[in-house]
Amino acid sequence: MEIKIVKKVLEAYEKLADENQQLLAGKGVYAFNLIGSPGSGKTLLLERTFEAAAAEIKPGVIEGDIATTADAERLQRFGVPIVQINTGPFGGDCHLAPNLIRAALEDLPLDELSVVFVENVGNLVCPAEFYVGENEKVVVLSVAEGEDKPLKYPLAFREAKAVIINKVDLLPHLDLDLDVLKRNVAAVNAGLDVFEVSAKTGTGVAAWVDYVKGRLAAGRN
Amino acid sequence: MHELPVVHSLVEQLRAEAERLGVDGKVAVVHLKLGALTTFVPEAMTFYFEVLTKGTDLESARLDVEEVPVAGTCRRCGEAITLEGLPFVCAACGSPDLEITSGRELVIDSLEVKDDGAG
DSSP: OEEEEEEETTHHHHHHHHHHHHHHHHTTOEEEEEEEOTTSSHHHHHHHHHHHHHHHHOEEEEEEESSOSHHHHHHGGGTOOEEEEEOOSSSOOSSOOHHHHHHHHHHSOGGGOSEEEEEOOSOSSHHHHOOOSOSEEEEEEEGGGOTTHHHHSHHHHHHEEEEEEEOGGGGGGSOOOHHHHHHHHHHHOTTOEEEEOOTTTOTTHHHHHHHHHHHHHHHHO | OTHHHHHHHHHHHHHHHHHHHTOTTOEEEEEEEEETTSSOOHHHHHHHHHHHHTTSTTTTOEEEEEEEOEEEEETTTOOEEEESSSOOSOTTTOOOOEEEEESOOEEEEEEEEOOOSOO
16 A cells, blocks of 8 residues: 655755744845855855955854864954854764754844854755755855866755855966866856855955845845 | 765654554555755665664665656746756757756655555
């Protein structure tokens, strides 16, 4: 005998994520979910973003790592509210789940914020899979990772609205062909906004910051 | 590695469903639909399923994973498309402007239950 069920396995996760989005929307807060490999430059991008516009965009940060509070410490100098989530201490989850985001949101002063940046655990696979209640995912990909990453991790690039191609200052030292990388990004998702950035030198950061401001302005209207 | 917590959720849901339907201990096959665009690996799902159901009411149940292709409609020409691989473009007109409607599934589709003849 066969019994039809048709039930989503992650229904409980999705419900929690939807509630997170309702909480954020109710406070007029826009949320970015930053995903990328370990060392792709997510934290430095946030540092540059806050140097340029922390007073204007009123950010809060949820830092996800398996272990350590190193990233949160790097961002402390901006005086922005930060909640560090550790999924470890030695193994831990490879992504942030909506229930962890809920707890973190409750620790942030959402009334004082316009935007929350969730810096997900460094990983191009699992964080792509989970909606945590964000308005959009942004992939941070460094040129040192190679041209083929969009083709190898298509879900991350399908789920994102924008991609930061970071560390372009390294291009003279690499065999990477930037045009091939951009073609591969477009093969997976031609609708992505693409930013060529060096968070180290500051190249391209202004365009990204404008994009962030644009999203917040659109959210307010 | 992220299949483990997902299969854990699956097993908990199956227990609740089997109890609700009064078929606990009788589930022979669990039919799961898995979208091709997800990052979950069928072999890892079935392995964790075996591990997590061992010694429980679901021990004799087998997890059958059916892959659902990435499919949708082209927003430019209206063609129904099924993608076998990259790139994400319409096979008919080449447009990348696609509405993807399937390929992200992770759904318990149905249960096959042993008929124990007891009526």
